[in-house]
Amino acid sequence: MMDTGRKESILIVEDEKKISDIVKAYLEKEGxxxxxxxxxxxxxxxxxxxxxxxxxxxxxxDMQGEDICRVIxxxxxxxxxxLTAKSGEEDRIKGLGIGADDYVVKPFSPRELVAxxxxxxxRAGKTKKKILNYNRGALKIDVVNFEVFRENRQVIxxxxxxxxxxxxxxxxxxxxxxxxxxxxxQGYDFEGYDRTIDAHVxxxxxxxxxxSKNPEFIKTVYGxxxxxxxxxxxx
Amino acid sequence: MMDTGRKESILIVEDEKKISDIVKAYLEKEGxxxxxxxxxxxxxxxxxxxxxxxxxxxxxxDMQGEDICRVIxxxxxxxxxxLTAKSGEEDRIKGLGIGADDYVVKPFSPRELVAxxxxxxxRAGKTKKKILNYNRGALKIDVVNFEVFRENRQVIxxxxxxxxxxxxxxxxxxxxxxxxxxxxxQGYDFEGYDRTIDAHVxxxxxxxxxxSKNPEFIKTVYGxxxxxxxxxxxx
DNA sequence: TTCTTTTTTCAAGGTGTCGTCATAGAGTTT
DNA sequence: AAACTCTATGACGACACCTTGAAAAAAGAA
Numbered sequence: 001m002m003d004t005g006r007k008e009s010i011l012i013v014e015d016e017k018k019i020s021d022i023v024k025a026y027l028e029k030e031g032x033x034x035x036x037x038x039x040x041x042x043x044x045x046x047x048x049x050x051x052x053x054x055x056x057x058x059x060x061x062d063m064q065g066e067d068i069c070r071v072i073x074x075x076x077x078x079x080x081x082x083l084t085a086k087s088g089e090e091d092r093i094k095g096l097g098i099g100a101d102d103y104v105v106k107p108f109s110p111r112e113l114v115a116x117x118x119x120x121x122x123r124a125g126k127t128k129k130k131i132l133n134y135n136r137g138a139l140k141i142d143v144v145n146f147e148v149f150r151e152n153r154q155v156i157x158x159x160x161x162x163x164x165x166x167x168x169x170x171x172x173x174x175x176x177x178x179x180x181x182x183x184x185x186q187g188y189d190f191e192g193y194d195r196t197i198d199a200h201v202x203x204x205x206x207x208x209x210x211x212s213k214n215p216e217f218i219k220t221v222y223g224x225x226x227x228x229x230x231x232x233x234x235x
Numbered sequence: 236m237m238d239t240g241r242k243e244s245i246l247i248v249e250d251e252k253k254i255s256d257i258v259k260a261y262l263e264k265e266g267x268x269x270x271x272x273x274x275x276x277x278x279x280x281x282x283x284x285x286x287x288x289x290x291x292x293x294x295x296x297d298m299q300g301e302d303i304c305r306v307i308x309x310x311x312x313x314x315x316x317x318l319t320a321k322s323g324e325e326d327r328i329k330g331l332g333i334g335a336d337d338y339v340v341k342p343f344s345p346r347e348l349v350a351x352x353x354x355x356x357x358r359a360g361k362t363k364k365k366i367l368n369y370n371r372g373a374l375k376i377d378v379v380n381f382e383v384f385r386e387n388r389q390v391i392x393x394x395x396x397x398x399x400x401x402x403x404x405x406x407x408x409x410x411x412x413x414x415x416x417x418x419x420x421q422g423y424d425f426e427g428y429d430r431t432i433d434a435h436v437x438x439x440x441x442x443x444x445x446x447s448k449n450p451e452f453i454k455t456v457y458g459x460x461x462x463x464x465x466x467x468x469x470x
Numbered sequence: 471t472t473c474t475t476t477t478t479t480c481a482a483g484g485t486g487t488c489g490t491c492a493t494a495g496a497g498t499t500t
Numbered sequence: 501a502a503a504c505t506c507t508a509t510g511a512c513g514a515c516a517c518c519t520t521g522a523a524a525a526a527a528g529a530a
Contacts, residue, residue: 430488433490434490436489437489437490437491448489455487455488458486
């Protein structure tokens with residue numbers, strides 16, 4: 001599955017591969033682009049590029065995390081989250097004193113770390129506004145805020161309707177069977193009923209289409225399911 | 236990069252003139268306004284004015300640095316960086332225990348000290364007197380003082396209510412799920428309960444909204460969470 | 471055309487979510 | 501220690517939403 005807007009990039013500087021791999025997996029599941037550095041030297045090289053956030057181990061084989069932190073601070077204002085083994089007050093102060101925005105004490109829960117990453121990126125206001133546009137602005141889908149606009153007028157969708165529309169609109173022209181839609185909408189272990197999808201599609205058309213009898217966007221594929229027709233706008 | 240507005244002022248309290256002069260030179264090269272105090276008494280006098288940061292020798296001829304630190308803490312929230320001759324653990328704890336934000340052990344490199352000063356002021360600068368205004372002053376949020384005004388009348392919020400309101404208001408239009416709000420309000424990796432957020436939102440609405448049944452600012456997004464609607468004022 | 475299959479539509483009932491309250495526990499202040 | 505405030509939680513009603521079955525309409529096949 002592909003995304004039109006590019007995701008935020010995160011650099012993990014951590015010498016223990018076990019840890020960095022787990023964190024990487026979690027963050028990628030969230031949709032972030034993740035790069036790894038195992039040494040300070042490697043980190044400094046990668047930092048020539050730009051990152052939206054850095055996760056930084058305080059203890060590295062070749063270099064103090066603090067020094068890397070300083071380098072980051074000089075070149076960007078990306079949030080820095082420190083990983084530290086000791087929970088001592090001393091480490092906190094040291095970590096925060098040199099400009100880290102947050103710290104997490106090992107051992108930590110990956111979920112917690114992910115939550116903090118999300119929080120920091122949101123706070124920095126860098127969370128991408130992802131809005132899908134079709135047919136020169138005739139239909140807009142704000143993926144983040146769950147809002148849909150038809151000719152610049154907002155139409156209020158229920159959660160299920162929104163999920164169906166988004167599923168279809170993410171891949172224009174691609175047909176989704178009712179069974180697939182049931183899975184997407186209700187979860188993967190649900191005993192779904194075809195008519196349910198039809199009912200939602202009906203309501204959806206009444207809200208999104210000018211003439212629900214002659215739908216412009218949500219087309220029926222006889223015997224198969226539904227597909228979305230629409231030209232994504234450039235920009 | 237430098238501030239267009241007035242420079243930040245720094246007070247150095249240090250009896251060894253050799254040291255203070257060097258540090259002063261370095262800091263002035265960075266664009267800071269620097270004042271010196273050679274004794275505790277002199278420091279206390281100068282502290283009647285206001286400084287953005289204080290560099291404080293722990294050992295002074297007439298007075299313990301800790302006492303000065305305490306005085307500073309009472310009258311302002313400027314960061315304090317301690318200078319200490321001994322690297323003993325005891326001194327560190329003492330320094331940190333009484334509210335210093337950082338410490339540097341002599342002999343130190345002036346460049347490092349400057350780096351720390353920069354870091355601290357940048358940190359403090361992020362939370363500088365920032366008041367969020369919405370709907371032409373109908374709602375004001377004083378981020379620094381944790382105060383909220385509705386039509387210029389202060390409404391008293393609990394810490395939790397304030398955090399929820401601020402989280403939502405920081406990104407108008409942005410939907411935050413209950414889970415996200417639980418993370419923000421109660422801390423990460425907390426097993427939160429949805430209804431808790433609802434309860435706080437209810438109380439918040441009663442305080443902030445004219446008609447809590449038809450909220451103007453804090454909207455419910457069915458099945459998702461809450462969002463803040465409001466137009467940030469210019470200025 | 472007529473028949474069969476699939477889709478659309480509708481309304482009723484079931485389910486889930488939200489707003490509210492009362493309350494107990496945790497944390498503060500006096 | 502007592503009084504107080506703040507927070508977390510479970511219960512419950514109200515209401516929005518979802519599901520479902522049946523009937524009507526449409527599409528394709530013969």
